[in-house]
Structures are given as structure tokens and as C-alpha cells.
Amino acid sequence: MEVHSHYSLKHFNTFGFDVHAGLFAAASTTDELLSLLSDKRYRALPLLILGGGSNMVFCDDFNGLVIHPQMTGIEKQAEDAEFVYLRVGAGVVWDDFVSYAVQRNWGGAENLSLIPGRVGAAPVQNIGAYGVEAKAIIHQIECILIDTGERRLFSNAECAFGYRDSAFKHAWKNKTIITHVVFRLRKKPVLQTHYGHIAAELKNYPDISLQTIRQAIITIRRTKLPDPAETGNAGSFFKNPVVPNETAARIAAIDPRLTTYPVDDTSVKLPAGRLIELAGWKGRRIGNVGVHTQQALILVHYGGATGHDIMALAAAIQQSVYNKFGVHLEREVNVIVNPPNN
Numbered sequence: 001m002e003v004h005s006h007y008s009l010k011h012f013n014t015f016g017f018d019v020h021a022g023l024f025a026a027a028s029t030t031d032e033l034l035s036l037l038s039d040k041r042y043r044a045l046p047l048l049i050l051g052g053g054s055n056m057v058f059c060d061d062f063n064g065l066v067i068h069p070q071m072t073g074i075e076k077q078a079e080d081a082e083f084v085y086l087r088v089g090a091g092v093v094w095d096d097f098v099s100y101a102v103q104r105n106w107g108g109a110e111n112l113s114l115i116p117g118r119v120g121a122a123p124v125q126n127i128g129a130y131g132v133e134a135k136a137i138i139h140q141i142e143c144i145l146i147d148t149g150e151r152r153l154f155s156n157a158e159c160a161f162g163y164r165d166s167a168f169k170h171a172w173k174n175k176t177i178i179t180h181v182v183f184r185l186r187k188k189p190v191l192q193t194h195y196g197h198i199a200a201e202l203k204n205y206p207d208i209s210l211q212t213i214r215q216a217i218i219t220i221r222r223t224k225l226p227d228p229a230e231t232g233n234a235g236s237f238f239k240n241p242v243v244p245n246e247t248a249a250r251i252a253a254i255d256p257r258l259t260t261y262p263v264d265d266t267s268v269k270l271p272a273g274r275l276i277e278l279a280g281w282k283g284r285r286i287g288n289v290g291v292h293t294q295q296a297l298i299l300v301h302y303g304g305a306t307g308h309d310i311m312a313l314a315a316a317i318q319q320s321v322y323n324k325f326g327v328h329l330e331r332e333v334n335v336i337v338n339p340p341n342n
């Protein structure tokens with residue numbers, strides 16, 4: 001395995017920022033990963049695990065070792081009357097895994113079609129879309145502990161999954177590298193078509209199946225979301241804030257156009273994109289960065305800007321939403337800045 005110096009990350013971040021890694025290594029096997037981690041030359045360096053870079057903002061070069069897990073392979077690990085268990089390498093492109101499952105009529109991943117990135121990153125923020133989160137299909141996670149090189153299995157419960165959240169963002173942050181994920185998929189799929197525009201889009205198809213749900217979601221996503229190959233972006237930049245009912249009532253008094261979504265008896269979820277839109281940011285461009293014209297939750301890079309420009313735009317949006325609604329927007333993306341901020 002080659003370790004590259006001053007390696008361009010331009011194609012390893014979907015914003016397309018022109019930054020470099022001090023050192024970069026793609027590890028194709030767990031053994032390669034272990035040999036990198038035990039190499040004394042690299043032990044003192046800052047470490048970054050990088051999948052497809054579709055949830056990253058690089059403000060600066062990363063002055064350390066970037067490890068790109070590239071474990072491939074999708075294998076059936078077990079099967080019972082109800083479920084099939086698939087062990088999938090961290091380096092597999094997420095949507096290739098979804099396609100593989102859908103082709104075999106194994107249900108659970110179809111609503112997560114076309115989310116960019118690699119399988120290894122999916123548990124980190126518990127990716128979600130169209131009413132489904134990855135936690136619903138994650139059975140087990142295989143990791144390497146960075147400090148000791150020990151192999152460790154995490155059960156679904158140990159991952160402490162939440163909304164765009166998991167233990168890999170907290171207690172296990174910078175401590176583990178996910179090498180494989182074991183998914184549990186249904187042999188008799190339960191179709192989820194209630195969310196967003198899926199039902200309406202499905203009217204264009206002859207039947208409702210895993211295949212057509214996948215196709216419908218791909219069509220909807222292609223219409224609504226900017227393709228990073230054309231316009232740099234990292235999907236949703238902020239999380240949807242969850243606030244107490246009283247806060248929601250106060251906001252409704254400020255602007256009744258905001259729709260809220262119940263979470264439980266005491267709290268609701270606010271659509272961050274709509275907050276940004278109502279604060280007047282949708283479609284605005286500042287220099288070479290801006291807010292997407294169709295989905296205000298997505299910040300875009302038109303070329304020639306830096307991660308600092310995106311972060312300045314994000315800060316201005318956060319301030320403006322706070323001034324108007326008294327709500328803080330929390331970032332969903334990971335930020336790399338020198339000196340490191342976390």
C-alpha cells in the first residue's frame with residue numbers, strides 16, 4: 001500500500017475544494033489498516049478517516065495522515081426465515097450496496113437510494129432520507145480501535161444512534177475505524193411510501209415494489225438536489241432543529257408559514273431549509289458560494305472559493321435565522337480547519 005505525500009483531496013470532497021493531505025493512504029484490507037496504524041512514522045500525526053468526502057468542509061489542508069478505507073465486498077453472512085444478513089466493506093459505494101439489495105428484493109435500504117458516500121460512513125451520522133434511517137437496517141459494525149489495533153464489534157444498541165448522530169460522533173470519535181457493516185434486510189419487504197413525494201411519484205410507475213420505490217426516489221432526488229459532479233455541495237448543511245412545543249408556538253407567531261413536524265408530545269422538528277428560506281437566503285449568492293435555488297438547506301460552491309467562504313456564509317445564515325426566529329442551526333457537516341476546532 002502506497003502512502004502518498006501532499007495528496008490532492010479535490011476529488012475526495014464533494015464541495016470540490018482544492019486542498020491537500022500531508023499524507024494519504026487507501027487501505028484495502030484490515031491488515032493494511034493495521035500495518036498503517038502500527039507504523040511508528042505515523043503514530044504521532046493527526047489522523048482523518050475519509051470516505052467519499054460528501055459530508056466534509058475542508059477549510060484548509062489536512063496536515064496529517066488521511067486514511068481512506070477501501071474494503072470492498074458484499075457477502076451473505078447469515079439468513080433466517082425473515083432476514084438476510086449482509087457483510088459489506090466500508091469502501092463500498094453506499095448506493096451500490098442499495099442497488100445490490102434492491103436487485104435481490106431484500107428490503108430496508110431502498111429509501112436511502114442515491115445518498116452519496118461510502119458504506120463505512122453511513123453509521124457515523126446514521127444517514128437518513130424519506131422516512132428511513134440507516135439504524136433500522138444496521139445489525140453490527142466491525143471496527144478497528146485506533147490506539148490498540150484491536151478488532152471490536154459494535155451491536156446496533158452500542159452505536160447509540162440518533163437523528164444524524166451516533167456514538168462514532170461522540171465517545172468513539174477519532175478512536176475507531178469502521179471496516180465493515182453488517183446489514184439486516186427483510187426477505188419480505190415492508191414498503192415505506194408515505195414520506196415526501198414518493199407516493200405521488202410512484203403514480204408514474206406500473207406497480208409498487210422495491211425497484212420502483214428506488215427509481216422514484218432517484219428521480220425525486222435528481223430533480224431536487226444539486227449533483228456534486230456539477231455543483232460542489234455536501235447535501236444538507238444543517239440539521240433540522242428539534243425544539244419544545246412552546247418554542248414552535250412562538251415561531252408560528254413570528255411567521256405562520258413554517259410547518260412543523262411532531263417528534264413526541266413535547267417537541268417538534270423544524271425544517272431548517274424552510275427557516276433559511278423564510279430568513280431570505282434561498283438562492284442567494286455571495287462571491288463563489290451560495291444557497292441552492294431549490295433547497296435552501298444546501299450550500300453550494302460555484303468554483304474558485306474555499307471552505308472558509310462556505311463557513312462565512314454558514315455563519316451569516318446561522319446568525320440571521322437566530323435573529324429572526326431565536327433558533328440555533330446546528331451543522332450537519334464535518335469541518336476541517338487549521339488549527340483543528342475539535
Ligand SMILES: Cc1cc2nc3c(=O)[nH]c(=O)nc-3n(C[C@H](O)[C@H](O)[C@H](O)COP(=O)(O)OP(=O)(O)OC[C@H]3O[C@@H](n4cnc5c(N)ncnc54)[C@H](O)[C@@H]3O)c2cc1C
Nearest residue numbers: 051052053054055116117118120121127128129178234235
Ligand atoms: C448531494 C448530497 C446529498 C446528500 N443526501 C443525504 C441524505 O439524504 N441523507 C443523509 O443522511 N446524508 C446525505 N448526504 C451526506 C452524505 O452523503 C452522508 O453523510 C454520507 O454518509 C457521507 O459518506 P462519505 O463516505 O462521503 O463520508 P465522509 O464525508 O468522507 O466522512 C463523514 C464522516 O464519517 C467519518 N468516516 C468516514 N468513513 C469512516 C469509517 N470507515 N470509519 C470511521 N469513520 C468514518 C469521517 O471521518 C467523517 O467524520 C448528502 C450529501 C450530498 C453531497
